[in-house]
Amino acid sequence: MGTEPLGFGRHFTGHMALARWTPEAGWSDVELSAHAPLALSPAAMTLHYGQAIFEGLKAYPRADGSLSLFRPGANAERFNLSAARLAMPELPPAVFVEACELVASADADQVPRGPGQSLYLRPFMIATEPSLGVRPALEYLFAVIGSPVDHFFADGHQAIDVWCSSDRIRAARGGTGAAKCAGNYAGSLAVKAEAVAQGCHEVLWLDAEERRWVEELGAMNFFCVTRDEGGAPLLVTPPLSGTILAGNTRDSLLRIASDLGVRVAERPVSLVELTAGDGRVTEAFACGTAASVVPIGAVTTKERRVRIGDGHPGKITTRLRDELAAIQYGLQPDPYGWTHPVPGATPAPVGPSV
Missing domain, CATH: 3.30.470.10 (Aminotransferase class 4, branched-chain amino acid transferase, N-terminal domain)
Incomplete structure (x- = not known):
């Protein structure tokens, strides 16, 4: 090489x-x-x-x-x-x-x-x-x-821009979205090319029924960090519903975050919530075996581009990435x-x- x-x-x-x-x-x-x-x-x-x-x-x-x-x-x-x-x-x-x-x-x-x-x-x-x-x-x-x-x-751990298209979907209820099969990836490639043409790195997929709810990010699971009225952070990821692949990294991060004292919730996340630009969503990232933890800096739709937080990797995103890597590379004990x-x-x- x-x-x-x-x-x-x-x-x-x-x-x-x-x-x-x-x-x-x-x-x-x-x-x-x-x-x-x-x-x-x-x-x-x-x-x-x-x-x-x-x-x-x-x-x-x-x-x-x-x-x-x-x-x-x-x-x-x-x-x-x-x-x-x-x-x-x-x-x-x-x-x-x-x-x-x-x-x-x-x-x-x-x-x-x-x-x-x-x-x-x-x-x-x-x-x-x-x-x-x-x-x-x-x-x-x-x-x-x-x-x-x-x-x-x-570019390693730098935040990526993602493209959200409401025209095409990744998976529908009753389909193969929860299976890791080749056809799912073949069907995503045209939209991935569309994302690159828009100056983005990956595709943010919405649900098939309402085109309203965030599901996956490329071939990765999606997370975001929101804040309640008192300013306390909450780590959120869409629930597994038959259209989302059950990621091992996703499951690991939920366990690690909870043990670090970060509140976690598996609940629907709407595109409106994610792109409101009102400061409630402070961080977002995707995760998977291939890419580990990937910060999301901005979401682009046909109407506009919305920056997430300050556009850079957030504190919770970075902490989770580092904790996971430390276990994987044997740099700290593996309690799990x-x-x-x-x-x-x-x-x-x-x-x-x-």
Whole structure:
């Protein structure tokens, strides 16, 4: 990779883990192999009917040279929820975690150890049966690949501008919004391009029914900080309602914030409330595995651009980001049991910073 910036998802490590499923044999054992192109029939059902799901988690470098996964069991659980929604076979959680461990351990020497860097792991499952019949496939491939990554956004922890379009939606009740499936992301790309054309970084999605309520921010969960009449802060995030992906980072931040003494609430947030410009909303951010915690500096609609707070990362946003990172990188004790050591991943000790 030389001196070229890592970026996000542009480089890949040398190994991948694979397992296959058929109705007769169930899941095969997980095998570690060289990272290489997959051989697929042009009639593979994933290419025609979209049976494709994935997850994202990271292996974080620690000062003693080891690596630690963050809440892999929660990722495994969500993976199976996505599989059920797309009529795909359940994968035993132990197999999911084993595959992630294998790749992280085999490629421990390729994990970057600079500020904010990590090994991003992408577990995925696709339908491989060659058939054009419109039904659930009878053959599947599960795989895990690894990518050394930097910050998701090139400018690191700076606040981003977001674009809110009322014309198109991400998910509707009864659909696949709560599943982490490929089609959800494909359907978002045109609006993401629209956001970039408006000078923004990401899309702020509204609900499908009223186009009134904030749901997600790009592929991340949304939070904001409001103040009551007495000026006390309240951390707010939209409730999970079947259209919002249940993020592991979202859940972690709710736990951390509560333990830090920050009041938290899961309640609807309207676009009107967010863009009122009356000073009640003092901070906003998005969160997810890939980007961690991303401050929102402004919201742009077709009518206007509204700055959030002073347009810079807020105190609660920054505190939550730092507390989460300290646990993930092993810079402070993990009271929640979220960190999962990677067996055998012990290259020469180099202290990471965040």
